Amino acid sequence: MMSKPRYWHIAYPLAVTSLCVAPHQYFLCNWTACFEYGLSKMKVQIQLEKLHRIPVLNGIVRLIWTYLYRCQEPLATSTTKLDSLLKHIFPAGRSSIFHHEEHLEPFICIVHFILSRYFDYGLGFCMDLLQEAVVNS
Incomplete structure (x- = not known):
């Protein structure tokens, strides 16, 4: 169903939800x-x-x-995965995230989840974003 453009906006959330409720080993293999x-x-x-x-x-x-x-993965493994994935969400060297930034709630939730789970890593991540904004302006 995800291969058909007409149904993609319905099939993708369904695939994500089914992946999130799957056993955690299956989730770890397929979530990225x-x-x-x-x-x-x-x-x-x-x-x-x-x-x-x-x-x-x-x-x-x-x-x-x-x-x-x-x-539950070791901190080093989690931060390595998060680093590689967050580069796509918060690209380095740009002051804007994507072309249209009218929906900021998902970005706020991502930062909140990271800060609540791994505070030290999240703090460093937020400081990097803030310093980059100061340097670029």
């Missing part, structure tokens, strides 16, 4: 692929970005919450 698939869909089709943006951002929030709170 689902994350990257959603991002690629949002970036490739700029003209349909508004249609795909909200389901993708909501899916990303669900995937990150599930990873942080259901899957």
Whole structure:
């Protein structure tokens, strides 16, 4: 169903939800692929970005919450995965996140989840974002 563009905005949230309720070993094996698939869909089709943006951002929030709170991995492993994924959400060297920033709640939720689970890592991440904004302006 996700291969058909007509049903994608319904099938992607369904796939994310079913992945989030799956056993945690299955989730750990497949969540990054689902994350990257959603991002690629949002970036490739700029003209349909508004249609795909909200389901993708909501899916990303669900995937990150599930990873942080259901899957217990060592801190080094978690921060390495989060670093690689957050580069896509909060790109370095740009003051804007994406073209249309009218929906900031998912970004706020992502930062909140990271700060509540791994405070030291989240604090460093937020400080890097703030320092980058000061340097670029």
